[in-house]
Each structure stands twice: as structure tokens, then as C-alpha cells.
Amino acid sequence: MDYEKDTIAAISTPLGEGGIGIIRISGDDAFRIADKIFVPRKIKPGEMKPRTLYLGDIIDPETKDTIDEVLVVKYKAPHTYTREDMVEINSHGGFTVQSRILEVVLSCGARMAQPGEFTKRAFLNGRIDLSQAEAVIDVIRAKTERALKVAMDQLRGGLSNRIGELRQDLIKVLAHIEASIDFPEDDIPGLDSATIAMEVKDLREKLEEILRKSKAGKIVREGLSTVILGRPNVGKSSLLNSLLREKRAIVTDIPGTTRDIIEEYINIKGIPVKIIDTAGIRETLDEVEKIGVKKALEYLEKAELVLLMFDASEELKKEDLDIVELVKDKFVILVVNKVDLPEKIDMEKLEKTFPERKIIRISALKEEGIEELKEAIFQAVTKEIGSLDEGVMVTRARHSQAIQKAVDALKRAEGALKESIPMEVVAMEVREALEFLGEITGDNVGEDVIKAIFENFCIGK
Ligand SMILES: Nc1nc2c(ncn2[C@@H]2O[C@H](COP(=O)(O)OP(=O)(O)OP(=O)(O)O)[C@@H](O)[C@H]2O)c(=O)[nH]1
Ligand SMILES: [Mg+2]
Numbered sequence: 001m002d003y004e005k006d007t008i009a010a011i012s013t014p015l016g017e018g019g020i021g022i023i024r025i026s027g028d029d030a031f032r033i034a035d036k037i038f039v040p041r042k043i044k045p046g047e048m049k050p051r052t053l054y055l056g057d058i059i060d061p062e063t064k065d066t067i068d069e070v071l072v073v074k075y076k077a078p079h080t081y082t083r084e085d086m087v088e089i090n091s092h093g094g095f096t097v098q099s100r101i102l103e104v105v106l107s108c109g110a111r112m113a114q115p116g117e118f119t120k121r122a123f124l125n126g127r128i129d130l131s132q133a134e135a136v137i138d139v140i141r142a143k144t145e146r147a148l149k150v151a152m153d154q155l156r157g158g159l160s161n162r163i164g165e166l167r168q169d170l171i172k173v174l175a176h177i178e179a180s181i182d183f184p185e186d187d188i189p190g191l192d193s194a195t196i197a198m199e200v201k202d203l204r205e206k207l208e209e210i211l212r213k214s215k216a217g218k219i220v221r222e223g224l225s226t227v228i229l230g231r232p233n234v235g236k237s238s239l240l241n242s243l244l245r246e247k248r249a250i251v252t253d254i255p256g257t258t259r260d261i262i263e264e265y266i267n268i269k270g271i272p273v274k275i276i277d278t279a280g281i282r283e284t285l286d287e288v289e290k291i292g293v294k295k296a297l298e299y300l301e302k303a304e305l306v307l308l309m310f311d312a313s314e315e316l317k318k319e320d321l322d323i324v325e326l327v328k329d330k331f332v333i334l335v336v337n338k339v340d341l342p343e344k345i346d347m348e349k350l351e352k353t354f355p356e357r358k359i360i361r362i363s364a365l366k367e368e369g370i371e372e373l374k375e376a377i378f379q380a381v382t383k384e385i386g387s388l389d390e391g392v393m394v395t396r397a398r399h400s401q402a403i404q405k406a407v408d409a410l411k412r413a414e415g416a417l418k419e420s421i422p423m424e425v426v427a428m429e430v431r432e433a434l435e436f437l438g439e440i441t442g443d444n445v446g447e448d449v450i451k452a453i454f455e456n457f458c459i460g461k
Contacts, residue, residue, distance in 0.1 A: 005028060005084075007028060007033065007110045008111050009024065009105045009110040009113060010459050011023050012118075012460030017094055018094075020092065021090075022460075023101050024086065024088050025089075027085065028085060029110065031074055033087070033105055034072060034074060034089075037058055037060075037108060039057050041055050051075060052074075056069075057070070058091065058101050061107075067100045068097050072089050073090075074086070078125075081118060082127075083121070083125035083126070113459060115458060116453075116454035116457025116458070116461055129160050129441040129443075130440070130441055130445065131159045131441055132160060133454075134154070137457050139151040139152060143223055143267070144267045144270050146270030150221070151221070163440050169199075170437070173196065173200060174427060174431065176195075177427045180193070197414060200413050204407055207403050207407050210394055211394070211407065212386070213386065213393055214395075214399070218395060222274075224272070224381055225304045225305070226273050226275050226307060227278060227300050228240060228276065230280060230281070230310065231317065231319035232255030232279075233311065234280070234310055234337055236278065236309055237250065238365060240262060243266050243370065248262065249262050256282075256286065258292065260279075261276060261295050261296070269378050278296035279293050281297075300326060303330065305330075307333055308333070308354075310334065311345070312336045312337060312344070312345045315344050315345060316346055334357050334360070335362060336350070336360070338365070358380070398449070402436045403440070406433040406437050409429045409432040413433070
């Protein structure tokens with residue numbers, strides 16, 4: 001794949017006040033631009049050695065005004081992030097100063113980089129493959145240490161290597177199939193369809209094993225989407241606050257307090273859990289509250305776990321029971337709140353209404369039972385997705401979809417072998433499986449996929 005090898009630049013540190021800010025330039029013109037705007041203290045601009053940090057001033061080449069005192073380093077291709085010539089300007093970290101420096105860099109002929117364009121060039125120039133490029137943004141966005149570990153493993157090529165091995169094995173099987181097509185008469189050992197079928201099955205199972213763990217991978221990367229649901233005033237926002245240990249959501253004794261969705265991440269033993277506080281579910285005439293209830297139901301739809309809350313100090317109401325239908329297909333933990341007050345709730349009836357759902361008793365106000373609830377969430381997750389620790393982990397839907405398609409192709413190959421359909425068909429399916437796996441590393445992807453991946457990056461990475 002080719003791209004315009006023009007020179008790009010961007011502010012790579014977050015905009016705002018900071019000790020330093022970094023402006024990056026990449027491309028054939030990077031050094032020329034640096035020499036035009038940077039005046040080192042002790043040497044002439046052209047004499048800068050690569051990989052050495054120089055103190056000096058950034059000058060506006062038009063007005064000769066000094067913009068900032070900076071440190072500048074040149075990196076010579078191909079040993080750089082993008083495999084192109086690169087320059088990094090370490091300026092003071094401030095919106096105006098960094099914007100001014102970027103302005104003069106652009107005025108000297110660089111183009112503003114698009115989101116993820118530096119990493120995209122690293123991919124297009126073959127320094128990293130596509131799954132490693134995706135891992136770059138996963139490292140930046142990792143929400144827990146565990147998520148970071150998985151992303152780092154992928155960045156170092158863990159997933160690419162595993163997929164590469166499996167592709168090599170598939171190529172061997174394909175060679176066997178093709179040999180059996182070319183020499184159908186010779187009874188060469190290992191080229192009979194029974195042996196080939198076994199080889200295909202073995203590879204299919206290995207791919208399925210990776211798929212099994214992809215659910216865990218997705219949760220580690222994106223977080224477990226967990227909705228707190230219940231009628232008004234049961235203490236949903238109080239629970240969010242005590243899970244976060246801060247007064248994030250407004251809590252009052254007026255039913256219908258929460259209207260907007262509030263989302264925050266908590267870390268439960270390395271699993272990022274996205275806690276979503278919602279408006280209490282009830283029929284209401286209040287226009288704003290109505291929208292809140294609608295939003296709550298939309299988030300419920302997408303939720304992977306529901307913390308369904310009840311008030312222990314009141315009897316079960318119609319509004320509590322109306323929720324049964326809504327959550328019947330969902331993964332639910334029942335949370336009985338306000339156990340510090342005299343109990344009025346009919347626990348037996350609750351158990352009967354929601355059979356086989358775990359019940360945790362808490363007081364969000366007194367912060368009691370919160371650890372038990374966290375443990376219950378952890379147990380529920382690990383039961384659902386298995387251990388989080390072993391082997392290569394697939395974290396993206398794009399990857400698991402590609403593996404799934406490869407598995408399906410191999411299943412078709414197995415079917416064809418069983419029914420003695422010509423070997424050419426088997427070969428075609430195996431070749432398809434190979435191509436699907438190639439989507440993961442980017443050996444075989446369309447421009448649109450690549451575009452979609454890098455669009456999600458930040459500018460300057
Ligand atoms: N005694 C007691 N009061 C609680 C407890 N949890 C919440 N409350 C009180 O119950 C009232 C409602 O709490 P919220 O957290 O606002 O309830 P909510 O479910 O978010 O309510 P809506 O946003 O209106 O749906 C407040 O007065 C809280 O202080 C608890 O564990 N014990
Ligand atoms: Mg609330």
C-alpha cells in the first residue's frame with residue numbers, strides 16, 4: 001500500500017498546561033524544517049547529530065521573533081517510530097506556545113497529521129503489523145494494569161506471532177492438499193484425506209481455543225458494562241458513589257433525582273468495570289425524567305451485567321416487579337440496599353420472583369457489603385469468561401471476527417473432506433481461512449479497515 005510521503009507534524013502531548021509539550025515532525029522534510037526554525041546554542045543548525053538533544057530557540061522564520069526556548073532531537077530513518085526522518089521539539093507545555101511552534105512548522109511546508117498518522121506510517125512502512133498498531137492505542141487507553149499487560153503483549157507481537165504460527169501450519173496443510181491433487185495416483189503417506197482432515201481439525205480447534213478467550217479480552221480492553229437499575233430512590237446513585245468512594249452523583253431523598261446517565265470506571269481485581277448509574281424506572285409525567293428513563297432502558301439493552309437494586313426498608317412495590325420483564329434475559333445480580341434500616345422487604349418473594357439470581361445485601365449509605373458486591377461481580381465475570389491469565393488474548397471484535405471466519409472456512413473444508421468433494425474445494429476453503437487470518441496482521445485488509453482503525457487514534461500518535 002502506498003501513501004503520499006509528505007511531511008507531517010502534530011502536537012503529541014495533550015493540550016493544556018504541562019511541564020513540557022512535544023511537537024513531532026515526520027517525513028523527508030523534517031530535518032530541513034527543523035534547521036529553518038531552530039537555532040541551537042553552540043553549533044550551526046546543519047551540524048546537529050541524530051539522537052542528541054540540543055538546547056536552543058524556536059524562531060519564526062518570517063519575523064525572526066523567538067517563540068520558545070526548547071530542546072530538539074533529530075532521529076534518522078529508518079530507526080524511528082515511523083521509519084522516516086523525525087524531529088521532536090520539546091517545548092514548554094502550554095496551548096499558545098505549542099500552537100505557535102506548530103504554526104511555524106506548518107508554514108515551512110509540513111502538513112498537519114491526521115489522528116494516528118505516525119503509527120499508520122509505522123505500519124505502512126512495515127515496522128509493526130496491524131495488530132501491533134492497534135495495541136498502541138490500547139496501551140494508551142488501558143484502564144487497568146491487567147489491560148495494560150495484555151495490550152503490551154500484543155504490542156510486542158504476542159498475537160501476531162501466534163497467528164503467524166497458525167498461518168504457517170495452514171500453509172503446510174495446503175501444501176499437503178495440493179500435493180494430493182497433483183499426485184492422486186501415488187499413495188504417498190500423509191496425503192490421504194483422513195490425515196488431511198485431522199490436520200484441518202487440529203488447526204480449527206486451536207483457533208477456537210483462542211476465540212474462547214476473546215470474551216475475556218474484550219472485557220479487559222473495553223470494561224464490563226454494568227448498569228445499576230431499579231425504581232426511584234432505592235439508592236442507585238448512592239451505590240455508584242460508594243463504589244467510586246467519591247460523591248460523584250447527586251443523591252437526595254426525592255425520587256427521580258437522577259436523569260442523565262453517569263458512567264465511571266472502577267477496577268475490580270484488574271477487571272475494568274464500567275458502572276452506569278441510571279434514572280429510576282417508573283411511569284412519569286415529568287418530561288425530563290421520561291427522557292432519563294428512556295436512556296436507562298437503552299443502556300440496559302447494551303449492558304453485560306445488571307445490578308438490580310431494591311430498598312430493604314420498604315415493601316416490594318409494583319414498580320419493583322415491573323422490572324422483572326425488562327431484565328429476564330440479562331445477567332443480573334440482585335442488590336438489596338438500606339439493610340441498616342428496619343427491614344420491610346419480603347425476601348422470600350424476591351427470591352421467588354428472581355430465581356437463581358445471586359442476592360447481595362448492602363448499605364450504600366454506611367458502605368457495608370460493598371466488598372462482597374465487588375467479589376460477586378468478579379466471580380460472575382470469571383465464571384462467564386474463564387481465567388484472565390493464560391496465553392494470547394484477543395481483545396478486539398475485528399480480530400475475533402476474522403478468527404471466526406477462518407474457523408467457519410475450516411469447518412467447510414472438513415465437511416468437504418468428509419463428503420469426498422474434490423480436493424480443489426478443500427484447498428479453496430483453507431486458502432480462505434489463511435486470508436481471514438491475514439486480516440488480523442494486516443497482510444490482507446482493505447483500505448477502509450485501515451482507515452477506520454487509525455481514525456480512532458489521538459492526533460500526534
Ligand atoms: N438508610 C439508608 N439510606 C440510603 C441508603 N442508600 C441510599 N439511601 C438514601 O436513599 C435516598 C435515595 O438515594 P439515591 O442514591 O439518590 O437513590 P436513587 O436510586 O439514585 O434515586 P433516583 O436517582 O431518584 O432514581 C437518599 O436519601 C439516600 O441517602 C442506605 O444504604 N441506607
Ligand atoms: Mg439516582
